Amino acid sequence: MKINYGSIEGNTYRKYVNWNKAVLWMDREISIHQTIGENIIRLGIKDVEFIDNTKKKKWSASLDKVKESWKLKKVGQEPQFYVPIEIFKEEPL
Numbered sequence: 001m002k003i004n005y006g007s008i009e010g011n012t013y014r015k016y017v018n019w020n021k022a023v024l025w026m027d028r029e030i031s032i033h034q035t036i037g038e039n040i041i042r043l044g045i046k047d048v049e050f051i052d053n054t055k056k057k058k059w060s061a062s063l064d065k066v067k068e069s070w071k072l073k074k075v076g077q078e079p080q081f082y083v084p085i086e087i088f089k090e091e092p093l
Contacts, residue, residue, distance in 0.1 A: 028086065034079040069084055
């Protein structure tokens with residue numbers, strides 16, 4: 001199984017997802033792999049975006065806002081930072 005690590009484009013960490021499948025709906029959270037989270041801090045990334053091309057929408061927040069609310073958990077195979085989806089601003093593509 002291939003893990004979707006996302007990519008860095010300029011000052012933005014961008015991850016293309018199927019929003020309905022990527023969100024942990026019971027907790028209303030979306031995840032960022034632990035290593036990626038640590039790297040985007042080190043690289044000085046400013047913004048985080050999740051993009052769903054099927055829905056033609058994106059969810060964005062500043063990295064500072066993401067870091068304030070994320071929690072490191074191991075729900076699946078590897079530790080990830082889980083972030084409440086409520087902090088993201090939803091926009092059309």
